Amino acid sequence: MDGTTIESQLTPFLFPNEPDWFTDIRRAALKNRRITKDPRFAKVNYINWNLGELPEVNQVAQLDHDDQSTKDYILCSLSVALTKYEDLVKKYFMQQALTKLSDRLISFSTAFVNSGNFLYIPENTKLTTPIFMNHIADSAQNEEISHNLIVIDEGAQVTICLENEQAQASGKIHRISEIILAPNSHLNLINVDVFAADTDVYVNRQASVGENAKLDWSIGSFSDGNVVAEMNAELVGRHAQATINNGAITSGKQTQGMNTRVTNFAPHSIGKISQRGVILDQSRLVFNGIGKIIHGAHGTIAQQENRVLMLSDQASGDANPILLIDENDVVAGHAASVGRLDKKQLYYLMSRGLPKEAAKKLVVRGFIGTFAKEIADQRVRENFQKILERKLTDGE
Amino acid sequence: METLEIKDLHVSVKDEDTQKNKEILTGVNLIMHTGEVHAIMGPNGTGKSTLSETIMGNPHYHVTQGDILLNNHSLLNEPVDARARAGLFLAMQYPAEIKGITNMEFLRAAINARRPEDQPIPIKDFLSQLDAALEILNMTSDMAERYLNEGFSGGERKRNEILQLLMIKPTFAILDELDSGLDIDALQVVSKGVTHVIGPNFGTLMITHYKRILKYIHPDKVHVMMGGRIVKTGDALLADRLEEEGYSGLRDELGIHVDLVDSEV
Numbered sequence: 259m260d261g262t263t264i265e266s267q268l269t270p271f272l273f274p275n276e277p278d279w280f281t282d283i284r285r286a287a288l289k290n291r292r293i294t295k296d297p298r299f300a301k302v303n304y305i306n307w308n309l310g311e312l313p314e315v316n317q318v319a320q321l322d323h324d325d326q327s328t329k330d331y332i333l334c335s336l337s338v339a340l341t342k343y344e345d346l347v348k349k350y351f352m353q354q355a356l357t358k359l360s361d362r363l364i365s366f367s368t369a370f371v372n373s374g375n376f377l378y379i380p381e382n383t384k385l386t387t388p389i390f391m392n393h394i395a396d397s398a399q400n401e402e403i404s405h406n407l408i409v410i411d412e413g414a415q416v417t418i419c420l421e422n423e424q425a426q427a428s429g430k431i432h433r434i435s436e437i438i439l440a441p442n443s444h445l446n447l448i449n450v451d452v453f454a455a456d457t458d459v460y461v462n463r464q465a466s467v468g469e470n471a472k473l474d475w476s477i478g479s480f481s482d483g484n485v486v487a488e489m490n491a492e493l494v495g496r497h498a499q500a501t502i503n504n505g506a507i508t509s510g511k512q513t514q515g516m517n518t519r520v521t522n523f524a525p526h527s528i529g530k531i532s533q534r535g536v537i538l539d540q541s542r543l544v545f546n547g548i549g550k551i552i553h554g555a556h557g558t559i560a561q562q563e564n565r566v567l568m569l570s571d572q573a574s575g576d577a578n579p580i581l582l583i584d585e586n587d588v589v590a591g592h593a594a595s596v597g598r599l600d601k602k603q604l605y606y607l608m609s610r611g612l613p614k615e616a617a618k619k620l621v622v623r624g625f626i627g628t629f630a631k632e633i634a635d636q637r638v639r640e641n642f643q644k645i646l647e648r649k650l651t652d653g654e
Numbered sequence: 655m656e657t658l659e660i661k662d663l664h665v666s667v668k669d670e671d672t673q674k675n676k677e678i679l680t681g682v683n684l685i686m687h688t689g690e691v692h693a694i695m696g697p698n699g700t701g702k703s704t705l706s707e708t709i710m711g712n713p714h715y716h717v718t719q720g721d722i723l724l725n726n727h728s729l730l731n732e733p734v735d736a737r738a739r740a741g742l743f744l745a746m747q748y749p750a751e752i753k754g755i756t757n758m759e760f761l762r763a764a765i766n767a768r769r770p771e772d773q774p775i776p777i778k779d780f781l782s783q784l785d786a787a788l789e790i791l792n793m794t795s796d797m798a799e800r801y802l803n804e805g806f807s808g809g810e811r812k813r814n815e816i817l818q819l820l821m822i823k824p825t826f827a828i829l830d831e832l833d834s835g836l837d838i839d840a841l842q843v844v845s846k847g848v849t850h851v852i853g854p855n856f857g858t859l860m861i862t863h864y865k866r867i868l869k870y871i872h873p874d875k876v877h878v879m880m881g882g883r884i885v886k887t888g889d890a891l892l893a894d895r896l897e898e899e900g901y902s903g904l905r906d907e908l909g910i911h912v913d914l915v916d917s918e919v
Binding site for chain 1: 710
């Protein structure tokens with residue numbers, strides 16, 4: 259492909275006054291897109307979703323110039339950040355969390371990024387109220403190809419709730435998020451995904467956790483559309499900790515496939531993955547839990563648990579735990595199950611007068627609702643529960 | 655006055671290994687009214703738990719003959735939840751553990767299952783009833799926030815069953831070996847809970863091996879079960895006699911040919 263073609267493909271996507279270094283990243287990604295493979299989601303066939311295909315550009319991006327920053331932190335769209343906070347963005351964008359254009363969808367999403375948010379929590383900022391960070395639509399008319407950058411600087415503490423509003427239009431969504439935890443920081447991150455039916459979604463969330471930093475990550479995968487999602491935490495600093503709780507519900511004819519991964523790079527780091535899924539109707543849900551310990555990361559802990567509850571004969575699901583360990587002095591373990599409702603539990607509830615349907619609902623809610631109960635902030639917790647409830651009810 | 659009647663009840667269970675049906679109950683007859691306290695005693699393996707689970711409607715047990723009637727209405731075709739709403743309650747020996755559902759949520763759901771859908775119990779009323787019940791049972795309020803039976807000790811489980819009894823207020827309660835695994839203090843507390851609900855509008859059927867719980871909850875009638883049916887009925891004195899002579903004495907007196915599986919006689 260010659261230079262002119264590249265430019266003409268990229269032009270409609272460029273942000274206004276986009277810095278050259280950023281456009282250079284797009285160019286590299288566009289070239290790379292031709293030579294890299296699709297990401298692997300074991301036991302998920304998403305080839306027909308046509309992800310990573312160039313969308314029709316209806317119009318030049320309608321940019322939101324809103325800067326929602328406060329005295330405590332910076333929050334604005336990526337396009338605004340690229341001009342207003344260029345140095346900060348340049349320091350972190352694809353430098354720590356996501357560093358490689360390792361597959362075709364990352365390359366595609368990087369080349370054609372048309373939206374995204376930037377959130378920066380400065381050093382030692384300790385916030386007691388959570389930040390609700392809804393997707394700031396940069397290009398309401400176009401398919402979302404976003405890149406979100408969240409930086410928690412040294413010693414900062416914050417709770418962030420990211421909830422995407424259900425898009426009206428059907429289509430494709432590509433969303434990359436980088437989450438960087440500098441040393442001694444603490445982040446409670448809550449992602450609630452409610453992508454609409456008729457959407458095909460690629461999500462890639464990469465977290466990098468520094469020394470003594472702690473990531474408590476709760477994910478509610480309550481979309482109605484087809485989703486492949488990569489959730490990855492890399493423990494790069496000594497004593498770094500990450501806990502990923504992923505609760506998923508699938509219904510209708512949708513498929514959700516998730517690679518949830520924690521990699522212990524540094525000694526004495528602790529990684530925990532816990533996934534619980536409920537499968538309804540004719541849907542499919544796959545959990546690939548991947549715990550990886552790099553050689554030299556001694557004294558580390560890698561635990562994971564993947565459990566799936568199948569509520570329909572026409573549904574299908576998988577819970578695949580994978581442990582890749584290249585170090586001796588570690589504690590690692592996994593548990594996995596794909597099961598149906600426990601008859602003994604149902605009988606017990608019904609023996610107290612609950613009709614069968616109500617008993618079922620309670621058991622299911624209990625099974626997947628444990629994650630909600632672990633969310634400390636009341637407002638965030640209630641919101642998470644509300645959306646979970648809605649998805650369960652709709653799926654019946 | 656309400657009546658629970660067991661008529662010539664025969665029950666069999668499918669053995670999971672051999673897939674053969676085995677008859678456990680061989681013709682149980684029993685009539686109880688509200689306001690009465692009944693106790694069923696009997697050696698191990700005689701079908702006491704089968705009787706209680708069958709009355710409640712556990713689908714594992716198959717009624718092959720006879721009937722279970724609540725106020726002359728047969729319950730045989732009613733599923734367990736309908737029987738519960740009709741007024742039956744079974745305090746189980748081995749209640750299920752359910753992670754993710756708090757005791758409180760569960761109790762509210764159970765109470766609301768008995769009310770019209772658009773009239774759930776007001777939170778205030780619920781909480782005051784709960785506080786009162788917790789106090790009777792010497793339970794702390796954090797029990798209400800714990801997951802249903804999860805990680806409960808034997809004693810906590812029994813208390814929790816009786817907590818539900820106090821909150822749900824059934825017409826007839828079957829208490830299946832409420833005394834097993836309880837120390838004296840816990841037995842007293844749990845008995846206090848049961849005594850609290852005993853009254854003219856409540857009937858209870860206690861299943862037990864031992865006399866000791868009958869010291870705290872006084873029975874009007876004592877039935878002895880052997881070989882899958884009730885072989886003798888008497889008053890509280892019958893329990894004293896059993897304590898002295900063991901079940902074998904009664905067996906020999908009545909000329910019943912059953913093996914007492916765990917008996918040394």
